[in-house]
Amino acid sequence: MPNGYNGKILHLDLTKGSLTTEEPKEAFYRKYLGGSAMGMHYILRDMPKGADPLSPENVLTLFTGVATGAPISGQSRLNANAKSPISGGIGDSQSGGFFPAELKFAGFDGIVVKGKSPKPVYLAIIEGKPELRDAAHLMGKLSGEVDDIIHKEVDPKAEILQHGIGAENGVLFSSLVSMSNRHNGRTGMGLVMASKNLKAVVVRGTKKVQLADPKALTALNRVGPKALPENGDMVGLAKDGTATVVLFNNTIGTLPTRNYTEGQFEGCEPISGEKMSETILKERDTCHACVVKCKRVVEINDGPYKVDPRYGGPEYETLGTFGSYCGVDNLAAVSMANQICNEYAIDTIAAGATIAFAMECYEKGVITKEQTGGLDLKFGNAEAMLKALDMLVKGEGEFGRTLGMGSERAAQK
Ligand code: SF4
Missing domain, CATH: 1.10.569.10 (Aldehyde Ferredoxin Oxidoreductase Protein, subunit A, domain 2)
Structure with a gap:
């Protein structure tokens, strides 16, 4: 496995309620690297031609990149991809914050979501263990309220990516939000997640990202603060x-x-x-x-x-x-x-x-x-x-x- 990755991708089929872990070969990681390229691999492979963006056939992918979770500026990014309910083309939206790095620490490089749950659920990935939990009590709540509830019932340090009431009310340009202020804002990815009855993805982990040369990265990281004022x-x-x-x-x-x-x-x-x-x-x-x-x-x-x-x-x-x-x-x-x-x-x-x-x-x-x-x-x-x-x-x-x-x-x- 190349450094930087966990070597694990989680596949969630909400219709079946199944969670499976794929461990792709190194060649896969070298070919797709991460982010939208990796997400699009699964969307093009698994989404039927002509699928309605708000149908169970749409495939929603959440992917980090090779550097996500490493101790260096600008790397904590998460790409959300799916067929967009706004354009009917490829939806592509990126967010920062702490969720992307925490997904890596929780043990996965990305998540592929298919199908539709019969009732609202959220996905919790805690220290490498994924499970679906009931989310009925989270519906109709503001993002900050959802964060408070999940922090109490899961872990105060958990990172939470959720769709909001906007999506529940059918707003086409609904986003996915973490920390109540970081968005995968564009292309309606929140409405796609809501259409699958997936309220949130909650991650918490302590796994370290494997680095090829930690000393070199630390040295590189020191350059930033020095160069910044200039x-x-x-x-x-x-x-x-x-x-x-x-x-x-x-x-x-x-x-x-x-x-x-x-x-x-x-x-x-x-x-x-x-x-x-x-x-x-x-x-x-x-x-x-x-x-x-x-x-x-x-x-x-x-x-x-x-x-x-x-x-x-x-x-x-x-x-x-x-x-x-x-x-x-x-x-x-x-x-x-x-x-x-x-x-x-x-x-x-x-x-x-x-x-x-x-x-x-x-x-x-x-x-x-x-x-x-x-x-x-x-x-x-x-x-x-x-x-x-x-x-x-x-x-x-x-x-x-x-x-x-x-x-x-x-x-x-
Ligand atoms: S703090 Fe600003 S510059 Fe740094 S990763 Fe976040 S969005 Fe990018």
Whole structure:
């Protein structure tokens, strides 16, 4: 077995309730390496042609890479792949955090999920032992509530990847979320997992990743912190997170503004990474073994939008879609939108962009207050934006359900 891998892939057939462990040969690992390449091997092999993305025939894969779990920056990544319910093509979405490394420590390189369980279950992999457990008590709960319940019943150090209420309400761009703030956000992978009645994957383990030359990796790892202060891009990423590019994008005319009818936003400074660092940033967070610490943790205790730090803080894409895209220059409102997306496990990019699309339709008279459920959905109306998001995640009314289908399908209506 090449270093870096466990040499084990878990196959879960939810229709049969069966769990089998495959131990592929070294050639397999050398050919596919990991991530989406490895996942696609199983999807192309096992998913029937023409399969409905939300049918038991769809195959959902969760794969780490060769370096995942090693003590070096930037390696803790998990690829989720399946046929996408949004595009009908290949869904591909990546997340960071601690779940990917913990999956390796729990003894597996990846998981292949098929079929559909007759009732909600979650998969627990504890110290190399996988089992299915009842998940009825986790349904209808916010991501943070699910985390609390599972931490109590399994292990406080367990890492949890879950779909949320957004998927239970049929939001097409539902995500998979871990730590209540790290997402496999794009392409609807949360809805695929929900369609299989698999509520969550819970991992905990203490297995070490085998390294070919641990000393060399330690030496390499020391280079990062030394080089970081001399690299302007990395300094910006560490200090202000991915939000460091808000002002830059505005300068070069690529900050998506008012449903991308413009590329510059007059209200960019209040939603910039610099402003977030100066005002509501509580702390910086990280992924397993990463020295960059680009993740934002924000907290707001006063005013109309109270924001809980457990739900992290907005990335650039979230500031772009719920901020400039919607013409909103209110950082607290954008942070609230970020929290709602994290609580309900939906993709912030698709959610914000779909609401911005609805705002343009409203401004141009394509839709009226009658269709928006009474919302004055003008660009810049933060309160209406948040109410629209609330309707979207809850699938509330015709308008909420339409928003949950994304802008392309909404346009076709
Ligand atoms: S902390 Fe930021 S830079 Fe480091 S692995 Fe996570 S996302 Fe990447």
